[in-house]
Amino acid sequence: MQASDRLRERLSQVLDPELGASIVELGMVGEITVFERHAVVHASLTTVGCPLRSQIERDVKEAALTLEDVDTIDLVMGVLDAPAKAALMKRARTIAQASAPSTSIPTHTPVLMIASGKGGVGKSSITANLAVALAATGRCVGVLDADIWGFSLSRLLGIHGDIEASGGKMQPLERSVGAGSIKLLSMGLLADEDQALMWRGLMVQKAVAQFIEDADWSGIDYFLIDTPPGTGDIAMTLARLLPQMGQLVVTTPTIAAQRVAARAADFARKSNIRVLGVIENMSGFICTCGERHDVFGQGGGRSLSEELHVPLLAEIELNAAIGEGGDHGEPVVMAESDEGVFHRLARRILDDVAPPFGAVGCSARMLDSLSKAVANVRQSS
Numbered sequence: 001m002q003a004s005d006r007l008r009e010r011l012s013q014v015l016d017p018e019l020g021a022s023i024v025e026l027g028m029v030g031e032i033t034v035f036e037r038h039a040v041v042h043a044s045l046t047t048v049g050c051p052l053r054s055q056i057e058r059d060v061k062e063a064a065l066t067l068e069d070v071d072t073i074d075l076v077m078g079v080l081d082a083p084a085k086a087a088l089m090k091r092a093r094t095i096a097q098a099s100a101p102s103t104s105i106p107t108h109t110p111v112l113m114i115a116s117g118k119g120g121v122g123k124s125s126i127t128a129n130l131a132v133a134l135a136a137t138g139r140c141v142g143v144l145d146a147d148i149w150g151f152s153l154s155r156l157l158g159i160h161g162d163i164e165a166s167g168g169k170m171q172p173l174e175r176s177v178g179a180g181s182i183k184l185l186s187m188g189l190l191a192d193e194d195q196a197l198m199w200r201g202l203m204v205q206k207a208v209a210q211f212i213e214d215a216d217w218s219g220i221d222y223f224l225i226d227t228p229p230g231t232g233d234i235a236m237t238l239a240r241l242l243p244q245m246g247q248l249v250v251t252t253p254t255i256a257a258q259r260v261a262a263r264a265a266d267f268a269r270k271s272n273i274r275v276l277g278v279i280e281n282m283s284g285f286i287c288t289c290g291e292r293h294d295v296f297g298q299g300g301g302r303s304l305s306e307e308l309h310v311p312l313l314a315e316i317e318l319n320a321a322i323g324e325g326g327d328h329g330e331p332v333v334m335a336e337s338d339e340g341v342f343h344r345l346a347r348r349i350l351d352d353v354a355p356p357f358g359a360v361g362c363s364a365r366m367l368d369s370l371s372k373a374v375a376n377v378r379q380s381s
Contacts, residue, residue, distance in 0.1 A: 003034035003069035010067050011041070013272045014059045017052050019092045020107055020244060023060070026088050028080070037071040039064055044078040046085055051355075053077065059274055062309070066269055103241070104169065104218045105142070110354035111223045111245040112276070113238060115268070117260035119150070119229040122281040123250050125322055127226040128156040129333040133346035134222050135180035136333075139356070142172065142220035144211055145186030146238060147228040148204045149197055154188030158329020163189050169216040177334075183220060185211045201233040208237050221356055222349075231267035239271040246276040246354060248313070253283060253300035265308050276353045277313040278305040279345070285318040313353065314345040 001009075011032075012024040023029055023043065030042035043060060045053060057075055064073045080088060105111065114127045124147070131141045145153040154160060159173050163185070172183035187207070191197060199207070217223065225245070228234055238245065247268040251261035265275045280301025284294045295318060305312040316322075325332040333342040350356065 004032045010063050014063050039070045039073040042076045044080045111242050113225045114248050115227045115264045116250040117264040121250050121252050124152045124226050129331045129342040131182050132331045132333045133342045135177035135182050138179040139221035140181050142217050142223040143184045144225045146225050151187040154186045156326040159184045205233050205237045212241050246274040249278045253297040258300040258304045277311045279313050280315045283315040283317050
């Protein structure tokens with residue numbers, strides 16, 4: 001197989017973020033050439049002002065650079081003509097019918113896994129505080145505690161009670177946050193907090209699958225997944241069940257944590273999961289005297305983000321209030337000002353990293369217009 005064919009095959013794994021289908025299958029990828037490890041890819045959007053252009057460009061470049069034959073890439077963007085747009089819509093409808101999602105997670109809801117290769121870097125605390133910050137903007141945020149053995153989000157979010165079923169689906173427990181809300185599923189809602197779960201891989205995989213497939217996640221605007229350390233059974237199960245998922249990589253400033261986090265990102269890219277950005281936790285400590293102490297070193301997060309070619313989304317300082325808030329089910333972000341680190345992180349997610357979807361993008365508008373036109377024709381006939 002030639003390098004250009006291998007690159008086209010790799011790009012077939014890039015999904016249109018609105019339609020949830022391969023950009024190759026949708027006819028958005030044109031001519032591809034690879035010469036002396038430099039690739040030139042021609043791709044087309046449905047409209048000139050497509051608001052998702054930057055995300056598609058980023059995903060195409062990232063997918064291309066994972067190919068051993070490619071060191072550099074030029075992406076030439078164009079716009080589909082009318083017949084090509086019509087063909088794209090026809091393919092999109094066919095694909096949607098053939099591969100209807102087996103979960104109740106809304107099709108356009110951003111799914112974010114908070115991951116790292118090792119434990120103790122603060123993934124759960126970041127998940128809890130980010131969920132609250134997003135909910136405070138009026139969104140409904142689904143949260144899955146996928147750390148089956150080391151569950152903690154029930155305590156961190158102050159959500160307790162018994163999981164009930166309705167319509168054959170588990171109902172996540174809900175907590176209001178300002179104008180929004182959080183919906184949580186965790187083993188902490190099913191097992192005693194001090195109980196050790198001595199489950200092997202297949203049992204754990206089944207539990208994660210049930211939390212996703214057999215739960216009612218309808219109506220959520222964001223879906224955050226707190227993952228356990230490593231790149232094993234649970235991470236692979238999530239990658240299989242949620243191909244639209246993106247990854248936020250958490251590290252501390254230390255070189256050891258940075259290298260392990262790099263392995264988590266490597267797993268994501270090999271599993272065709274988009275790496276969206278890096279979050280550095282425990283960045284430093286500011287004493288009451290005003291002096292800063294870099295307890296775990298400095299620069300690890302920025303170095304990792306540069307290595308992965310993704311943005312450094314936040315640098316979160318050591319703060320005793322984060323632990324205290326989690327112990328009492330009142331995440332520290334609830335007492336933060338709007339300029340606090342977790343609110344800034346949430347705005348970065350909303351504005352750039354994973355904007356909320358809806359009928360605002362170019363493809364969504366086309367589908368909406370098409371649906372209305374069909375409805376009008378039916379009414380007139």
